[in-house]
Amino acid sequence: MSKIIWKPGTFIYPLPVIMVSCGTFEKSNIITVAWTGIINSEKPMCYISVRKERYSHDVIKQTKEFVINLTNETLAYATDWCGVKTGAKVDKFKEMNLSKEKAKFLKCPLIKESPVSIECKVKEIKSLGSHDMFIAEIVSIDAEEEYIDENGAFDITKCNLITYANGKYFTLGKQIGKFGYSVQKKKNSAIRKKIDVKKDYKEKREQKNSNMTNNKAKREKSKQKNIKMTNKNKSNKKKILRKKDNV
């Protein structure tokens, strides 16, 4: 295992993949966005980066508001579709059979089928080159009741959120820790496990090297077998030819 060098690119994964609803309740649109994230805690602020040529770009620039709708496995198809079709030509809510729900503080609708919708008001637009970064304040979070447990906490494991990595969509894997678990005093946590990173890396590398050597040996063996088979076939053919000649 050794690193190869690539030219600079956009390789930070996994990322959320969200459906951004924008426009007015009557004339609304959805754009799929992966260039998004939280940028401040108090006040809670986030961003979406949108290419200037997108239909939604001008809509958001004009209205100065949008809703981030988190996506789950059920919404994966619609998420992709809204990311390849333009609102200039199609009504994405209608085509994907999605329902509009009134926002608390904005004119644009939430996507009812999304487990969590985040209402955002644009504070600043930063031109970066290919994309404009819409920096926004989060003014409300609308969470689906179904995923809230008896203690009033949102159970993130229940809503089956999806993520985007290197051009592909994934569901989330199993939970392997929680915030601060590495320094927790309690010993009996089932998910608490300290990993010796250097040892783990070395073991994995040794395993990989050994696999590579085994594979190489297998390939070599199979090559030799093929050569033998070819030679045998050739000699059989010759025998047959000789027999024919004999007739």
Ligand SMILES: Cc1cc2nc3c(=O)[nH]c(=O)nc-3n(C[C@H](O)[C@H](O)[C@H](O)COP(=O)(O)O)c2cc1C
């Ligand atoms: C997985 C995925 C992620 C995307 N992320 C972004 C993004 O971060 N910014 C962007 O401008 N376009 C992004 N797009 C492309 C837009 O969603 C796409 O061009 C869409 O058709 C624009 O819709 P509109 O013309 O209705 O605005 C993404 C598309 C997909 C499928």
